[in-house]
Amino acid sequence: MLSTSAQFNKLGDVIVSAYQSESDNSSISQLNLETDVLVIGGGPSATWAAWNAAAQGVRVVLVDKGYCGTSGATAPSGTGVWYVPPDPEQREAAMASREALGGFLSERPWMERVLDQTYTNLNKLSDWGYPFPVDDQGRPHRRSLQQAHDYMRLMRKKITRAGVKILDHSPALELLVDTEGVVAGAKGICRQTGESPAGTLRERWTVRAGAVVIATGGCAFLSKALGCNVLTGDGYLMAAEAGAEMSGMEFSNAYALSPAFSSVTKGAYYRWATFYYQDGTEIEGAGSQKGRSIIARTLLTQPVYACLDKATPEIQAMLRTVQHNFLLPFDRMGINPFTQHFPVTLRLEGTVRGTGGIRITDYTCASTVPGLYAAGDAATRELICGGFTGGGSHNAAWATSSGYWAGEAAANYARQLGTQANQRTVRGLGEAGVSANNANGSSFTPSEVIRAVQAEVFPYDRNLFRREQGLTESLGRLNHLWKEIRNSQAVSEDQAVQAREATAMVATARWMYSSALERKESRGMHKHLDYPEQDPNQYHRLLSGGLDQVWVKPQKLETSAKERELVAL
Template sequence: MASRERLGGCLDDRRWKERVLDQTYAGVNELAAAGRYPFPTGPDGSQLRNGLQGPEYMRRMRIRVQRAGARILDHSPVTELLTDPSGAPAGARGWRRQAGETYRVRAGAVAVATGGCSFLSGALGCNVNTDDGALLAAETGAELSGMEFSNAYGIAPEGTSVTKTAFYSFATFYRADGTVLESAASQGGRSVIARTLLHEKVYCRIDRADDQARRAMRLAQPNFFLPFDRLGIDPFTERFAITLLAEGTVRGTGGIRITGDDCSTTVPGLYAAGDATTRELICGGFTGGGSHNAAWAISSGTWAGKGAARHALSLGFRAATRRLQPTGGTGLRPTGTPGSEGAHRDVIASVQAEVLPYDRNYRRHGNTLAASLTALNAIWREARATLHASGADVVRAREAAAMAAHARWMYASALARTESRGMARRLDFPEQDPLQRHRIVSGGLDEVWSRPEPVPVPARLPTGPAAVPEAAW
């Protein structure tokens, strides 16, 4: 835990980290016992419970949910939350793609677990993540936190989508003329790659792995090699062009602000889990992929589910009799004259133009951030007044609205942090300011706001120079 504190800018909370470690340990053991997960075994025959394969994990969780009697609505994205007259979440409305119809769910509480936002960048596993959940939560009055920690980019072979980056620590990077790109493989090397990609192609070869390491890599992450195998490339001996794909708050840190140990939010009856929430409590201003976010998903999901269940039970019969009212705005109920069908495509393209380029979101400068935020505010105003859709396109319109809102919270928070901390780096403020050891809370829809939130002072702050997160600088 101590080794990560300085990396994340000392914005985490040791108590929460201990809770997550304990809950994850218990959850994985429960998965082995109750879920009969097929963990691999070691030489002595004992299970090695130190990792999970996503598809198999989700399959077993799905079976368990069904056996408990829950109804699962597949391919049924939520388009808005429903609240009672007091503003407390009381259900949801959405679109059933396979049936081609709307649906409505009445609930005693709502838990948002919709992932982060990667702005449809094309990254594998991220391209469905437009963080509609953050928009749904904000429309009921929830707050966000850590949204400045949202400039994560992953390395991928050009023209592909796999952004698993661990094995690139064994790589050598090259310029288009074949010369070695100095410092690209060092800590902070991704910034060197980003700068170079603005002007020319960058190539890579994973040539610093010996035979034993190569065999281990294929066993550990077989899907990393699928694009190479399909393209007929041996990444250990042949050079291949690379790119950087935005992963935003999927491998970033920001999200819905958590206010209680049960993953409650600032809205009574609304809970949140996983990448839809801020992960500052356990990682501060830097996460990355894999273990931390996976552990947070297991633990926060457990707590949010229990918290929501307790809240629903506390309502008694009132949970089934409350009057429901819709909360969805942009993309559903324009305030002006509705525009043309399909306008969501223009909104998405306009938002992407402000958040995907390396010289805007990755290598941030106050002037660029301010200009992009001005443009995004204009995009939001136009979308709020005119964006609408019918049928299945309602889902796309809401995704466009969520991306626009997400980008505005990101840049407003990034402008409020006039320093470089965690992965929130500023070219115009390259040093860490000890007076800004606080979190940035944000929110709002038509008018975005931000404010600092104090962080509890630990018994002993880490000493020494601040570490530079590889994924952001």
């Protein structure tokens, strides 16, 4: 029996009640909150969504798997931004520059909107006090957010001052929907409160909301890429359980260069690198951009070494001031990367530097499910990138813009529902990895499932260099993993978060490989060795979805972009 341990009160404008079971020492307390907009995530898109939702005058709660302001890929990394002044020639050049690279799947109207909103938001960020670098004449350089820790610290401060209630270290496990299937909040765990002597997680939270913004980032499959180990596809899984669709999941095989002994994935530094075999011979054609496939093929059979020997003394000094964390691992190892060879690897960043994610249906960043919005890397970036992107740049611009739009739209949606929105009858959607599905008591081990997924998505010769046979074999094993999870009981309380991460990674990999099998051509970052050419007859996006039964279908695009593709071919 649950007994009330705190009366309803105010934390900002958020209604809160707390309950605790008095049955035993390992009891689970329950935190119940009511708000207008719930934002799930804690990076740039999440904080922009929370800030703009609060700016509309509604109540906002933000829940983050880590600590909002430090967790995720942006905070520890620094990034460039697709920031272009409103000059017609510069804007045209910016939009045209990567259309072919992305397979002509981007859309000009979306690109124009993102450029406009990013320009406005970064100027606003400057007004708020972000220290943009300046040139010799004192002009700000707003294409750079290299001091990303300052960026995210500032965003946390802004949303706190705006009245947003933040729950740190509080991963969401499942969405709530009402009797009509409209999203109405979420449930999760508070990881920092009330641990038992055995380490069992004891506090769960429930947030009822008029609308939800998923800004949980992409999925890097726990590859140890910098800042990415909180990015396990959780938002995709929760959205799919509500019936949301994915888009562009075949464009999810991004690999980033990294020292073999470090998690830092700053590919831009390798423009000054030469790559070598173990015997010191230079690897012809290897490079951080166009020659990355050569590095991957070499890594299949032997180590690859790099040296930043193309950097002049002036460049070396600049690199030490721009991105401190890149050189820190070398300093700790006693390696001079400008004169000594060091081993490198390629770490999978999946949909973090890919373009796949939750399908966006209109300019509000709405998903296909009422009451559910998506932003940042949790949403598809095909609208502005097509089938190819990378760290920062377009992704960083998309994060600030989509977060801004999703927050405003979610606030308007919640306001239209009125004051009775949080009185709706609701139910949780989480099944796989959450609820018991098997009366015979069998269970799965999350860590084993995670290793099994990684065995399918990490290898270069399976994911980067794709063949129909390899994709089919991997998909068969992934489908078996999904059935194992679906036929298992819910795991123990202390493994609840890891179980959902494992489940989300299996689901994400299945959408990826199912879409990759359907796209029988090479386009964007999807390189299919059985179909090495780009096929103009496959000028379309691929939508995907489903859990127990994954489906994939094409979505036609406008003619003008196809005409540009045909001219390029």
